[in-house]
Amino acid sequence: MSSRDKILAAVRSNKPGQRDLPEINIPVSYEGLTEKYTQVATAIGARVYSVESIAEIKSKLNEFFDPAKRWVASLAEFSDVAETNLANVDPHSLEDVELSIIEAVLAVAENGASWVPEQNVPQRIVPFICQHLVIIVPANKIVPTLHQAYEITAGAEYGYGAFIAGPSKTADIEQSLVLGAHGPRSLTIFILS
Amino acid sequence: MNVETKDHSGLADIFNQNESRVDWHDETLWFIRSKRDKAAQGLPEWELLRETASQIKHNVLSNLDEYLEQFESNAKANGITVHWAANAKEHNEIVHSILKKHNINRMMKSKSMLTEECHLNDYLKKNGVEVIDTDLGERIVQLADEPPSHIVLPCIHKKKEEIGDLFHVHLGTAAGEADPQVLTEAARQHLRETFVTRKLSLTGVNFAVAETGEFVVCTNEGNADMASHLADVHIACMGIEKLIPQRKHLSVFLRLLTRSATGQPITTYSSHFKKPRAGQEMHIVLVDNGRTVQLGREDFRNSLKCIRCGACMNTCPVYRRSGGHSYHNAIAGPIGSILAPNLDMKEYADLPFASTLCGSCSNVCPVKIDIHDQLYKWRQVLVKEGHVSPVKAMGMRAMALTFSMPKFFSFAGKAGRTVMKYFPSVVNNKLNPWYKEREMPAPPKQSFREWYAKERAGK
Amino acid sequence: MIVGLFVPCYVDQFYPNAGIATLQLLEKFGVKVEYPSKQTCCGQPMANSGFEHLTGECDELFTESFAKYDYVVAPSGSCVLHLKEHLHSKKNPEAAERLRGRVYELVEFLTDILQVKELKAKFPHKVGVHQSCHGLRGLKLSQMSELVEPGFSKPEYLLNFVEGLELINLTRKDECCGFGGTFCVAEEAVSSKMGKDRVADHVQNGAEYITGADLSCLMHMEGILRRQKSKVKVVHIAEILNAE
Structure with missing residues (x-):
């Protein structure tokens, strides 16, 4: 008998009697989502700005980051300041990326996370390998909790997707928080209305 | 228990020879427990979430065979190769066979307590494979040639000066350098080189979804993503109990996991892997290694609900004052003490007694495992089976x-x-x-x- | 109402005053109390060490001694919890089952059954409350710090009636003292360290007395205090509530 069949047979003979799935029925409040999201995202190490146009984002980026370094973006609107045609490059070739600019499908107020599926990044590695990350969050796409986030994205097709909450961090050395463990050293979020 | 292989009490005795260090260890972990409390208090629905999570996991245990088959079939349809390992040995052999197939002898690994349980690193080392742990804490204990002392905070027992000494020897940092910022930067540079040169990435799995065939890996550092999105081959290893029925159930578990673990609202990265990227090969290894036996033990099967948050360790007054290594098992603390005897009653007969049965562990557990009651019940079993003096x-x-x-x-x-x-x-x-x-x-x-x-x- | 007074083995032998205070306190509230002389132990020391199967005789003795009473009250949360969860009798299973629901720790008997609304006692001291784990998490005498639930404390509710008594706040309000039955010797190093840390929290926050509803924990902390030659004393809550 294969290990597969052995394991399944052992599960069948040892499992407890049927227990039904519970309803997920968690109370939720839709008040002050942008404020809450901003507050939580800031607390976990992100910088958050409310903006009204892509042009405003670009001007802020020029202020914060060095345009002489390599910038990449998932949105065609940024093709004047960043590389946007990366679908077919070897991901290793992105090692020197300074800034990645991507757009989230939605953001979650309770934990400061943004949902970024594969379709929203030119390559899976893009939000991780850069020194600094920028995420654009549509202002009307902030949901209260993860429950709503999973409801809205139910059935969406993706090969890969991630909730990203804050810059890469570690506290493995004596619980001292250090930003920039392996991934981006900073996260800047633009809430775009 | 002979003299060479000290039991918990003996190892705790050694740990307590340096009282100020015990105080430091205790305070550090209590700080994390306090952060957990604050995060939990921030959600009025906390107890409802715990109850919901516990019930979902109970449903998983009662339908595990169906969920495993469903997961396998969906993962295969997504282009993932699915392997089944009855025990640690078979798990290690499967990983090795994938390495051999691709002619790879240098690999990178993200945090996976399962591979610790299976002693994968030792096995691969013996077979000439170099493994680099990419989680900072894991890398530190790997350089120190020690096992992790905590499932979430692998080097919580180490002082920054000791880490500085290790990095001076292995990574060439300045002698006496102990600033966490500087040491982390040194590790970042060292591990970047690893990420871009190694061809195979092994990760653990926090949750696997039967409904969709995807699996979720949670990290703060981004090491699982850095490794897996660059590697030609991604192997994800998971215990069979990591299954959850549907994607929407992730919302319940992800809300609980990191708040319980460190007091963060969520890990920096909650990465959902469903299909390999173009040109990449993706494998999942489903591991039993005693889990089906535990499933059959009515009094102890709830231990399989564990989502490895480590909250029971942080709150345990004994763990905080004896250190993770005193449990001489891959998983320390209260949860380790109810899991380990299932694997080997004789070897781990001391662990259920390494508790005052204070019950704090059961109260912080996000899936409401009756940990302290199981400790009591294991004591009865171990006595009846003749494992006490x-x-x-x-x-x-x-x-x-x-x-x-x-x-x-x-x-x-x-x-x-x-x-x-x-x-x-x-x-x-x-x-x-x-x-x-x-x-x-x-x-x-x-x-x-x-x-x-x-x-x-x-x- | 006739209450059978259960004075657990070590209370009988080392802390008779707690037993006497319990008896007198119950009588002050008009309860008729009897002390059956054939009682010994609840069986917990054996059971918690993995020898539950040796507690049969203790259980029979307990059931026989207390079957006739309306309630059983004991000044020890941990013994009461053990009885509530594990008391069984082969000779008289119905009586044992009934007793499991009728055995009370003193504090919860006062607040839940007698529903005490006032109490005359005087104890002009700074007092720290030790929340013994089995009383706290087993009997739910107070809210547990791990849970997201409204706070309450039955011992503190009663102590607040006591004239002159000042409750101190602890840094860690419900950490274990490390006694744990045979744990205190089997895991001597950790047990002693837990005891020292628990005592230090009370001392640093200005306690003159440490009180609680469980003498086993108080005995452990007293052992530490006396070794340290501390002036801080332990006292069972019954003795404070009975103090005039």
Whole structure:
């Protein structure tokens, strides 16, 4: 008998009697989502700005980051300041990326996370390998909790997707928080209305 | 338990030889417990979430065979190769066979407690494969040639100066450099080189979704993503109990996991892997290694609900004062103490006794495992199976006999405070450990029953 | 209402005053109390060490001694919890089952059954409350710090009636003292360290007395205090509530 069949047979003979799935029925409040999201995202190490146009984002980026370094973006609107045609490059070739600019499908107020599926990044590695990350969050796409986030994205097709909450961090050395463990050293979020 | 392989008590004794270090360890973990409390208090629905999570996991246990088959079929349809390993040996062989197939002898690994349980690193090392752990804490203990002492905080037992010394030797940082910022930057540079040069990435799995065939890996550092999105081959190893029924259930578990673990609202990265990227090969290894046996133990099967948050360790007053290594098992602390005897009763017979049964572990558990009740139940099993010392068994029988005879009990009480003949000395008659740091109560002139007989009897 | 007074083995032999205070306190509230003389131990020391199968005789003795009472009250949360969860009798299973629901720790008996609304006692001291784990998490005498639930404390509710008594706040309000039955000797190093840390929290926050509803924990902390030659004393809650 294969290990597969052995394991399944052992599960069948040892499992407890049927227990039904519970309803997920968690109370939720839709008040002050942008404020809450901003507050939580800031607390976990992100910088958050409310903006009204892509042009405003670009001007802020020029202020914060060095345009002489390599910038990449998932949105065609940024093709004047960043590389946007990366679908077919070897991901290793992105090692020197300074800034990645991507757009989230939605953001979650309770934990400061943004949902970024594969379709929203030119390559899976893009939000991780850069020194600094920028995420654009549509202002009307902030949901209260993860429950709503999973409801809205139910059935969406993706090969890969991630909730990203804050810059890469570690506290493995004596619980001292250090930003920039392996991934981006900073996260800047633009809430775009 | 012989002299070489010290039991929990012996190892805890060594740990306690440096009291200020014990204080430091205790305070560090208590700080994390306090952060967990604050995060939990921030959600009025916290207890409802715990209950919901516990019920979902109960449903998983009662349908695990179906969910495994469903997951396998969906993962395959997504282009993932699915392997089944009955035990640690088979798990290690499967990983090795994938390495051999691709002619790879250098790989990178994200945090996976399962691979610790299976001693994968040792196995691969013996087979000429170099493994680099990419989680900073794991890398630190790997350089120190030690196992992790905590499932979420692998090097929580190490001081920054000790880490500085390790990095000086292995990564060339300046002698005496102990600034966490500087040391983390050194590790970042060192591991970047690893990420871009190694072709195979192994990760653990936090949750696997039967409904969609995807699996979720949670990290703060981004190491699982850095490794997996660059590697040609991604292997994800998981215990079969990591299954959850549907994608929407992730919302419940991800809300609980990191708040329980570190007090963060969520990990920085909660990465959902569903399909390999173009040109990449993706494998999942489903591992039993005793889990189906535990599933059959009615009193202990709930331990399989564990989502490895480590909250029970952070709150455990014993863990905080004995250190993770005193549990001599891949998973330390209260949860380790109810999982380990399932794997080997003789080897881990001491662990269920390394507790005061205070119950704090069960209260912080995000999936409401009755940890302290299981510790009590394991004690009964271990005694019946003959895994306690005969001296202790004899003492217990004498105590039971005394308590079964009220007249003898009261006589013996008069003669020399019976109870204390059993209380502190039942384990060790020669050098009574009670007296090392404590006094006994001063014996009163008369016992309560003597007072009652004199003052009240017949009134 | 007739209450059977259960004075656990080590209370009988080392802390008779706690037993006497319990008896007198119950009588002050008009309860008729009897002390059956054939009682010994609840069986917990054996059971917690993995020898539950040796507690049969203790259980029979307990059931026989207390079957006739309306309630059983004991000044020890941990013994009461053990009885509530594990008391069984082969000879008289119905009586044992009934007793499991009728055995009370003193504090919860006062607040839940007698529903005490006032109490005359005087204890002009700074007092720290030790929340013994089995009383706290087993009997739910107070809210547990781990849970997200409204706070309450039955011992503190009663102590607040006591004239002159000042409750101190602890840094860690419900950490274990490390006694744990045979744990105190089997794991001497950790047990002693837990005891020292628990005592230090009370001392640093200005306690003159440490009180609680469980003498086993108080005995452990007293052992530490006396070794340290501290002036801080332990006292069972019954003795404070009975103090005049």
